[in-house]
Amino acid sequence: MSTGAKIQELENIANVARGRIISNSNKTNTPHLGSCLSCVDILVAIYFDILKIDPSKPQDHERDRFILSKGHAAAALFQILAMKGFYSDTLLETYGQDGGIFAEHPPTPDKLPGIEAATGSLGHGLPIGLGMAMSSYIKQNKYKVFVLLGDGESNEGSVWEAAMMASAQNIDNIVVIIDFNKWQATDRSIEILGGGSLKEKWQAFGWDAVEIDGNDMTQLISALSKKNNHGKPKAIIANTVKGKGISFMEDDNNWHYRIPTEEEVGIALTELGIET
Amino acid sequence: MRNAFADEVNKLAVDDNRIVLLSGDIGNRMFDSFKDEHKGRFFNCGIAEANMMGVASGMALSGLRPIIYTITPFTTTRCYEQIRIDACYHNVPIIIVGTGSGLSYAELGPTHHSLEDLAILRVLPNITILAPADEVELRQCLQQALKLDTPVYIRIGKKGEEIISKKDNGLKIGCSTTILHGTDVCLIGTGTIMPIVLESAGMLSSKGFSVRVESFHTIKPLDTKTLEDVFSKFSLVAVIEEHSCIGGLYGSICEWLVKHNNRESRLISFGTKDEFMCEVGTQDYARAKYGLTSKNITEQVINTFDKT
Numbered sequence: 182m183s184t185g186a187k188i189q190e191l192e193n194i195a196n197v198a199r200g201r202i203i204s205n206s207n208k209t210n211t212p213h214l215g216s217c218l219s220c221v222d223i224l225v226a227i228y229f230d231i232l233k234i235d236p237s238k239p240q241d242h243e244r245d246r247f248i249l250s251k252g253h254a255a256a257a258l259f260q261i262l263a264m265k266g267f268y269s270d271t272l273l274e275t276y277g278q279d280g281g282i283f284a285e286h287p288p289t290p291d292k293l294p295g296i297e298a299a300t301g302s303l304g305h306g307l308p309i310g311l312g313m314a315m316s317s318y319i320k321q322n323k324y325k326v327f328v329l330l331g332d333g334e335s336n337e338g339s340v341w342e343a344a345m346m347a348s349a350q351n352i353d354n355i356v357v358i359i360d361f362n363k364w365q366a367t368d369r370s371i372e373i374l375g376g377g378s379l380k381e382k383w384q385a386f387g388w389d390a391v392e393i394d395g396n397d398m399t400q401l402i403s404a405l406s407k408k409n410n411h412g413k414p415k416a417i418i419a420n421t422v423k424g425k426g427i428s429f430m431e432d433d434n435n436w437h438y439r440i441p442t443e444e445e446v447g448i449a450l451t452e453l454g455i456e457t
Numbered sequence: 458m459r460n461a462f463a464d465e466v467n468k469l470a471v472d473d474n475r476i477v478l479l480s481g482d483i484g485n486r487m488f489d490s491f492k493d494e495h496k497g498r499f500f501n502c503g504i505a506e507a508n509m510m511g512v513a514s515g516m517a518l519s520g521l522r523p524i525i526y527t528i529t530p531f532t533t534t535r536c537y538e539q540i541r542i543d544a545c546y547h548n549v550p551i552i553i554v555g556t557g558s559g560l561s562y563a564e565l566g567p568t569h570h571s572l573e574d575l576a577i578l579r580v581l582p583n584i585t586i587l588a589p590a591d592e593v594e595l596r597q598c599l600q601q602a603l604k605l606d607t608p609v610y611i612r613i614g615k616k617g618e619e620i621i622s623k624k625d626n627g628l629k630i631g632c633s634t635t636i637l638h639g640t641d642v643c644l645i646g647t648g649t650i651m652p653i654v655l656e657s658a659g660m661l662s663s664k665g666f667s668v669r670v671e672s673f674h675t676i677k678p679l680d681t682k683t684l685e686d687v688f689s690k691f692s693l694v695a696v697i698e699e700h701s702c703i704g705g706l707y708g709s710i711c712e713w714l715v716k717h718n719n720r721e722s723r724l725i726s727f728g729t730k731d732e733f734m735c736e737v738g739t740q741d742y743a744r745a746k747y748g749l750t751s752k753n754i755t756e757q758v759i760n761t762f763d764k765t
Contacts, residue, residue, distance in 0.1 A: 242520070289547050290518070298518070302542055308508045309543055312515020312523075319477060319497060319521060339539075342508035350500070 187230070188398045194264065195225040195398070199426045200455040201260045207446045209277030211285060215436035217257035219362035219396075219421040220329060224249075224261045226401040227327055227358075236266040239294040245324050246297045246313050250306020251331035251360060252286040258296075259283055267295035304337025306330065307357065311343045314355040325354045327405075333365025336374050341386065344414075348387025351412035356405065357388075359416065360395060362423035364434045383416035395419025427452055458614045458649070459556050461592030463487045465599050466524055470495045473603065475520065479513055481506050481527030483556070506531045510539035510553075517549035522603060528562070529555030529571035529612065537577060544608040545581045551609075552602050558588075558612040559648065559699030560729070563743035567733040571612075576704025578610050579677045585630065586676040588612040588698075588706075590651035593622035594634075594674050601630045614649035621651050622672070631675050633683040639669035642758055643691040647673040647706045650699045653744070656751035657697075661758060679709050685717065693723045693762050697754060699744070702728035725761055727754055 182190070202217050228234075232245040249258045263273050275281040282288050286301030298309045310328040317324050330340060347355055359379060363370055383390040389410055393400040401419070409415045423437075424430030427449045441449065450457050467490050470476040478491055478499045492499045502509035506527060513523035525532060532555045533540070544551050555574060562569040579586050585605060589595040595613060602609040621636065628634055636651075637658055646654035651672055658668040669691070671683060687694055696707040707726040714724065729747045744750060748757070 291548075298515075299542070299546055302538060304507075305511055305539065305543055308511020308539070309515035309518070311508070312512035312517075313519050314515075315500070315512065316516045316519035316521050319516075320519065339505075339507040339511065342503075342505035343511065346502060346505065346508055346512070349503075 188402065191225055191229055191398045191402070194229055195222050196453050196455070198225060198257065198260050198264060200450050200453050202257050203427070203441060203446055203449045205256060205260065205276060207441050207443060210440050211256045211277060212438045212440060213253045213256060213285070214439070214441065215364070215423040215430060215434065216251065216331065216362070217254045218425045218427065218430065219423045220251070220254050220360040221257055221425070222396050222398055222401060223329060223358055223360060223419055224257055226398060226405055228261050228265050230402055231405045232327070233324070236295065239267060243322055243324055246310065246326045248298045248300065248306040248310045248326070248328045249287060250300050250310070250328050251303065251334050252300030252306070255285060255287045255301075258287060262295040265295070268293070303331070303334040304339040307340050307343040310355060311347050311352065314347070314352050315350065317354055325356065327356045327358065329358045329360060331365070332359055332361045332363065332370040332379070335359065335379070336365070344383065344386040344388065347414040352414050353409040353412050355414045356409065357414070357416045358395070359418050360421050361418055362421045363432075364423045364437070366437055379418045383418070388416045389413045390416040390418060392418040392420065395421040396425050458592050458595060458618045459484070459487065459616055461595055462526070462554065462556070462599070462613060463491065465596045467491045467494060469599065469603060470498065473522065475522040476603070477516055477521050477523045479509050479523055479525045481509055481525075481531055483527050506536040507539050510536045511543050513551045514539070514543035514547055514549050517551045518547060522550055522552070524552045524554060526554045526556065528569060529558040529574055530569060533571065533574040533578060533610070540578070540608070541581055545583045548583045548607055550606050552599070553608070553610045555610070555612050557615045559614070559650070560740050560743040561615045561649070563734070563738055563740045567735065570734065572699070572701045572729045573704065574612060575676050575700050575706065576708065579704075579709060583607050584677065585609045586612070587630065587674055588648035588676055589674050590646070590648060590672050591618055591620045591622050593620055593624060593626065594628055594672070597628040598630065598674060601628075605630075612648060618649050619652040621655055628674065631678050631680060633680045634672040634674065635669065636672050637668060637670040639667040640690070641667045642693045642695065642762060643669040643671065643687050644695050644697060644754075645671045645673055645687070645706070645710070646697040647676060648699060650697055650749060653749060653751050653754070654697050657754040657758070660751055660755040664755070664759065666762070673706055676706055676709060679713060681713055681717070684710060684713055688714065688717070688722050691722060693725070693758065695725045695727065695754065695758055697727040697749065699749060700728050701731060702726050703731055723761055725757060727757070
């Protein structure tokens with residue numbers, strides 16, 4: 182497949198995922214649409230091109246690991262994992278139901294194939310991912326670990342504790358992606374804990390860091406597929422738009438919590454070119 | 458006790474290559490042998506305990522058996538949420554060791570005291586909580602903790618603790634160890650306060666009491682079988698712990714007792730008060746301040762016994 186065709190295919194998958202996430206939000210009253218839509222392209226790039234994984238062997242020792250540290254985007258991850266074949270769409274029909282497993286945040290790995298860590302409380306995914314990355318050295322496995330953080334999540338001190346340790350230990354099989362959508366729950370992220378360059382912050386902590394358009398599939402694949410430099414952890418600052426892909430949701434933080442009406446779902450699907 | 462910990466972990470790691478030792482920037486030179494003999498399996502995680510707990514959980518999720526070691530408040534209260542979520546919610550086999558627990562570091566002030574660790578940890582699902590009395594119990598606790606597939610917290614002292622246990626005393630996690638058999642009063646102790654408990658038993662014996670002594674090295678799961686036996690036989694039971702009287706072993710027994718006691722036994726408690734000990738003092742001073750001395754325990758037990 183040519184690179185152009187591959188990118189087109191990944192973009193199509195992201196489009197379908199957006200439609201599924203929005204419809205599910207309306208159907209199951211699941212919030213955090215804005216947070217899901219900003220990182221859909223990242224999730225699709227990672228699951229459909231980067232990770233060495235076999236959905237039929239979710240516990241394979243050599244599998245690459247992905248941790249959604251910004252666990253409130255679980256509604257996106259749940260759709261992606263089903264689309265990738267970790268479980269059937271039928272299972273998703275229990276979404277949001279009493280006694281089910283699809284909550285607003287990922288469950289523990291033993292409850293759902295494809296999940297590597299139960300996140301939701303912010304600032305936990307990177308330390309856990311670092312532990313997994315370090316284990317590969319000790320056990321002499323060859324896998325890589327990818328951790329997706331939110332920019333709001335980067336308020337948490339534990340993120341930076343892990344950042345320090347990863348570089349001190351020269352861990353070069355870990356990649357952090359920051360979904361830099363410029364918003365956290367109630368305000369602009371740079372207004373809450375100060376501005377300055379996220380890229381420079383990660384570099385100051387000893388990481389290689391690059392900045393890309395995180396809603397651009399070509400840039401995502403290029404940044405994610407590039408090998409880490411020897412002995413260096415890597416951070417990808419992915420500039421994204423909260424609510425990306427739907428005109429009336431983009432950069433509108435009301436969609437951190439709002440649930441779309443049926444009519445809004447219809448408009449969104451039309452914008453995505455999905456037939457209803 | 459901490460040297461015995463380092464020695465035992467070093468030995469266990471010879472046959473178990475899943476063991477990884479993580480320290481929060483303490484234990485200067487203590488782990489030199491481990492570092493030499495088990496290269497690449499020791500990590501000084503720095504003064505960043507939240508990360509250390511997350512890293513350990515990630516390692517456990519990857520099939521390793523991390524053992525975490527630092528001063529008790531920093532490996533418990535400091536990173537409580539990481540224990541709750543990363544370790545207990547994921548239900549992974551990590552061993553959390555708190556050194557200098559209770560009033561071991563009395564001189565260092567309340568920042569370094571740990572008188573609430575049992576209370577806050579035992580409410581967490583999936584965790585096993587151990588408080589060995591001495592290095593004999595500690596070594597057995599470590600050996601058996603590694604056989605569990607779930608999180609374990611081990612509360613230990615610092616150094617020079619008196620050994621009260623017989624070698625190979627058959628310790629079993631979840632089952633209290635009977636140190637002395639008796640029929641008049643039962644003293645239930647836990648952790649490094651056990652020598653004081655035994656001293657109290659000696660003093661009570663010399664006054665004509667027949668004293669049973671139990672070492673409750675396991676706080677959770679609570680050994681309810683032994684409790685049933687004790688409360689069916691004794692009219693006076695005393696619980697002694699270097700921990701707040703709120704929420705520790707005494708609290709744990711009280712919760713059980715209100716549901717299960719089928720006779721009127723008196724239960725008295727020796728532990729620290731609901732306060733921060735702000736004045737300077739040695740561990741002996743601090744213990745005395747809170748009545749954790751054999752003299753006080755003996756007097757209180759006799760006074761209460763006379764009233765029953």
